[in-house]
Amino acid sequence: MILDERKAQILRAIVEDHVRTGLPVGSRAVARRYKLGISPATIRNEMADLEEMGYLDKPHTSSGRVPSDKGYRFYVDQLLPETGITPEESLFVESLFRSKIRDVVSLLKEVVRAVSEATSYLAFILGPDYETTTFKAIHLLPASFGKALVVIVSDAGFVESCLIDVPPMSREEMEYVSDMLSREICNVSLDKVTDRAHELLHKETSRYAEIIAQVIEFLRNMSSETETERLYMGGTANLLSQPEFRDINKVQDLLLAIENGSLIQNIISRRNRESDPAITIGQENETEVGRDLSIVYGVFKAGKSEGRIGLLGPKRMNYARAVAIVKLCEEKLNEFFSWDE
Amino acid sequence: MILDERKAQILRAIVEDHVRTGLPVGSRAVARRYKLGISPATIRNEMADLEEMGYLDKPHTSSGRVPSDKGYRFYVDQLLPETGITPEESLFVESLFRSKIRDVVSLLKEVVRAVSEATSYLAFILGPDYETTTFKAIHLLPASFGKALVVIVSDAGFVESCLIDVPPMSREEMEYVSDMLSREICNVSLDKVTDRAHELLHKETSRYAEIIAQVIEFLRNMSSETETERLYMGGTANLLSQPEFRDINKVQDLLLAIENGSLIQNIISRRNRESDPAITIGQENETEVGRDLSIVYGVFKAGKSEGRIGLLGPKRMNYARAVAIVKLCEEKLNEFFSWDE
DNA sequence: TTTTAGCACTCCTCACGTTAGAGTGCTAAT
DNA sequence: ATTAGCACTCTAACGTGAGGAGTGCTAAAA
Numbered sequence: 001m002i003l004d005e006r007k008a009q010i011l012r013a014i015v016e017d018h019v020r021t022g023l024p025v026g027s028r029a030v031a032r033r034y035k036l037g038i039s040p041a042t043i044r045n046e047m048a049d050l051e052e053m054g055y056l057d058k059p060h061t062s063s064g065r066v067p068s069d070k071g072y073r074f075y076v077d078q079l080l081p082e083t084g085i086t087p088e089e090s091l092f093v094e095s096l097f098r099s100k101i102r103d104v105v106s107l108l109k110e111v112v113r114a115v116s117e118a119t120s121y122l123a124f125i126l127g128p129d130y131e132t133t134t135f136k137a138i139h140l141l142p143a144s145f146g147k148a149l150v151v152i153v154s155d156a157g158f159v160e161s162c163l164i165d166v167p168p169m170s171r172e173e174m175e176y177v178s179d180m181l182s183r184e185i186c187n188v189s190l191d192k193v194t195d196r197a198h199e200l201l202h203k204e205t206s207r208y209a210e211i212i213a214q215v216i217e218f219l220r221n222m223s224s225e226t227e228t229e230r231l232y233m234g235g236t237a238n239l240l241s242q243p244e245f246r247d248i249n250k251v252q253d254l255l256l257a258i259e260n261g262s263l264i265q266n267i268i269s270r271r272n273r274e275s276d277p278a279i280t281i282g283q284e285n286e287t288e289v290g291r292d293l294s295i296v297y298g299v300f301k302a303g304k305s306e307g308r309i310g311l312l313g314p315k316r317m318n319y320a321r322a323v324a325i326v327k328l329c330e331e332k333l334n335e336f337f338s339w340d341e
Numbered sequence: 342m343i344l345d346e347r348k349a350q351i352l353r354a355i356v357e358d359h360v361r362t363g364l365p366v367g368s369r370a371v372a373r374r375y376k377l378g379i380s381p382a383t384i385r386n387e388m389a390d391l392e393e394m395g396y397l398d399k400p401h402t403s404s405g406r407v408p409s410d411k412g413y414r415f416y417v418d419q420l421l422p423e424t425g426i427t428p429e430e431s432l433f434v435e436s437l438f439r440s441k442i443r444d445v446v447s448l449l450k451e452v453v454r455a456v457s458e459a460t461s462y463l464a465f466i467l468g469p470d471y472e473t474t475t476f477k478a479i480h481l482l483p484a485s486f487g488k489a490l491v492v493i494v495s496d497a498g499f500v501e502s503c504l505i506d507v508p509p510m511s512r513e514e515m516e517y518v519s520d521m522l523s524r525e526i527c528n529v530s531l532d533k534v535t536d537r538a539h540e541l542l543h544k545e546t547s548r549y550a551e552i553i554a555q556v557i558e559f560l561r562n563m564s565s566e567t568e569t570e571r572l573y574m575g576g577t578a579n580l581l582s583q584p585e586f587r588d589i590n591k592v593q594d595l596l597l598a599i600e601n602g603s604l605i606q607n608i609i610s611r612r613n614r615e616s617d618p619a620i621t622i623g624q625e626n627e628t629e630v631g632r633d634l635s636i637v638y639g640v641f642k643a644g645k646s647e648g649r650i651g652l653l654g655p656k657r658m659n660y661a662r663a664v665a666i667v668k669l670c671e672e673k674l675n676e677f678f679s680w681d682e
Numbered sequence: 683t684t685t686t687a688g689c690a691c692t693c694c695t696c697a698c699g700t701t702a703g704a705g706t707g708c709t710a711a712t
Numbered sequence: 713a714t715t716a717g718c719a720c721t722c723t724a725a726c727g728t729g730a731g732g733a734g735t736g737c738t739a740a741a742a
Contacts, residue, residue, distance in 0.1 A: 062721040103503045159502040162444045237596035255578035403692045
């Protein structure tokens, strides 16, 4: 679908004006603020055309125009300016990664906090899924009488742990079991790990069987665990400053969807990256509460599997800026998670 | 401050009616719904007295009455019915703790989620602070070239970890360092640990010095880390169904205060348990956004230090129920965290 | 002395009507 | 093909007035 130059210009003007003010845009405003060398009447005619083609909507018969989802889509695909952020902002983001945080989770939380603050949208990071990840280390550690701590480290540096029951055993024995588990589990993706562990379980009919069974249970929990557990979000309150959320009920639905993670999950699980930061606009989000929202997100590689970082804002968000920031974070996260190689 | 029997009865009726409906309560309503054997006119007189004494407020000259903070306070201190929850609910809470969750953090998250859902208030758990805690184990594990994972287990079963740089070293060496750290760090409270570790640092001028320094850094981070990191919350959206949050701006302030944890922290850090589940009502919360809220929270023992569990709801919350549920959770958490002894 | 009925009064809520203003679509002129 | 002019539409804001709930006060009853 291609639009003639002038229509495209008018569409751009309307989108940008609407993003700025949040109000419907009239023909006079377009003529005044963006001097295209044509009169309001001409613009009105073009706007009528654009509306008929589905790029614009009218809240009511005699109001200005508002971009439709299709209008935003065209804007995003064809008209998006390249430059989105200032060098200072870019430096700010970089500084996050330079800070002396050694704990992966803390870093992700910090990034989410900072980015949401900088953009005043909702920022989120979805940790790499454990299905496709591999593990670098597993250890069995004495914790207290009858208990041991299982610690497992993913290739991306995420650490998970749980307590299991163990029979009284010497340190050497525990190391033996640790090593045995390491051999079977390390560098194998999680979906295959349980099979291999089961095999091990058959071979080991000894006293360690109980331990292995518990570890399997643990691994299974990890992979089945809803991804909400590794979803970091920040800046929920930001969304409320948007005029489209003056209605309390909408806000409540939104909060609910945010809190249980269903909003972000639904949207992100479907679609694979078509464009680099992927963008879904309004109705494209499928969820009812997503109708007024847009999501810009990118994928980063962490170990063998992938994580996602994104921004969630009103449909009339600053797409250029959002795209630039997401892109930047993506890059930096990729760098960060390649510390290993 | 003591109230004569009849005034107390009327106050109770007003509080309970207002909690139920959210509307100002008139004299007729009190007379009709709670048959105290007196006429509306008498009740009006008593209500005028109660208002003058500060137990009741009037939204405007010719409306019914609403309990003031002082009114709620009296109700909570003197009039609170004992029985607050049904046996089913109590069983439900217990079942949470019986489930096969072995990871402390997951359990806490699950409890928060379930309790917030059951009460439709906001539920929160503040993990035990690391200042006063002691540690049961510390381990140094090989992670990848030049890196090691430090894993530390608190007496309550919380696990923290971070990656540090290490020179190439054999497994035996690493165990040696692990043991050395264990001797110095285990069973000592965190504020003393850093001193002892520093001593160690002086003795060990060898190649391990760098490692010890990093561990000290890690421990210091843990204790300085804002408690937000160990604050689990759920049910934010619940608060919005309360009519007192029809105003978007209030909601936004509230969300902001919830998200950065300042609301709950401010309130909880001050006061030490005076009554078992402690209750702070409206203005007692000091924060501006806390004016319309009440908090009911209790303390549980986890290892050497304490955590807190509570509910945050509108001032016109069901206090009896909230108290009962908090009390129950407190008990169960205490039980849970005594697995060790 | 305490309680109650009666009544005038206050204030809120809601529905309705009116007005001002912004923006459109259409027509006729350029 | 573009533009000026104009009638028309719709919203947002304000004002008005009726209806209703609840009060405080006064005077009578217990």
